[in-house]
Amino acid sequence: MARSKNGQAIRESQRTEEKLVQLEEFLDEAVAQSDLATWRRGRAVLGYIHGKSTAQLTKELDVSLSAVKKWIRWYDVDGVQGLWTRCAPGASHRLTDEQLAQLKQVIRAGFQAAGFTAGVWNGPMVQHWIEEHFGVHYHKQHIPRLLHSLGFSVQRPRKLLARADAEAQQQWIEVRLPAIKKKSPTAAGSSSSKTKPASGSTARCTRLGRPSASNPAFPRTGCARPPTCSAQ
Secondary structure, rough: OOOOOOOOOOOHHHOOOOHHHHHHHHHHHHOOOOOOHHHHHHHHHHHHHHOOOOHHHHHHHHHOOOHHHHHHHHHHHHHHHOOOOOOOOOOHHHHHHHHHHHHHHHHOOOOOOOOOOOOOOHHHHHHHHHHHHHOOOOOOOOOOHHHOOOOOOOOOOOOEEOOOOHHHHHHHHHHHHHHHHHHOOOHHHHHHHHOOOOOOOOOOOOOOOOOOOOOOOOOEEEEEEOEEEEOO
């Protein structure tokens, strides 16, 4: 996929003369409020529209490349409103209060009630449902902010121990492991050197290895369910 020319990553409707005037006014207001962070966002977007590269803007504004690209996306979606510190991009003002209440009920009812046949609630599913029922498109990066404003939090997957037995693990560490160490191959080798094994026989050798999968002290690991939305 070819790279966009400078300024072209922002749609044309956000690069009109009227929009540029709004950006200038936005910068003036940020200066009046001594809001350096907000001013940087506006300055990065305006500079990008005027043809500066993202790499050049990172040096001029002393910010990261990912920050500049993120601000450009915010502006492309929500205009200057997406750049204000007090206004999160993709904020709930794009849906009415009634629509927000309906969305909250749908999420609480579960993904199956909303018509999804498998999985759990995630960002793309919420994004699809909003667009299908309300005709409003949210960028996928704005969905977590919207969910948070409705009282939901994103749950990240984490590894869990299946059939974990803390007492059995402690027993293995404190009793069985020291016993195994006492019977290590080194100790066995030093004692066998004093006595010649009988003719035709071979000395048995044990090797300390990882506990078997059947050992309850070290159960198999599993993975919890994928990210879901849960009420705070």
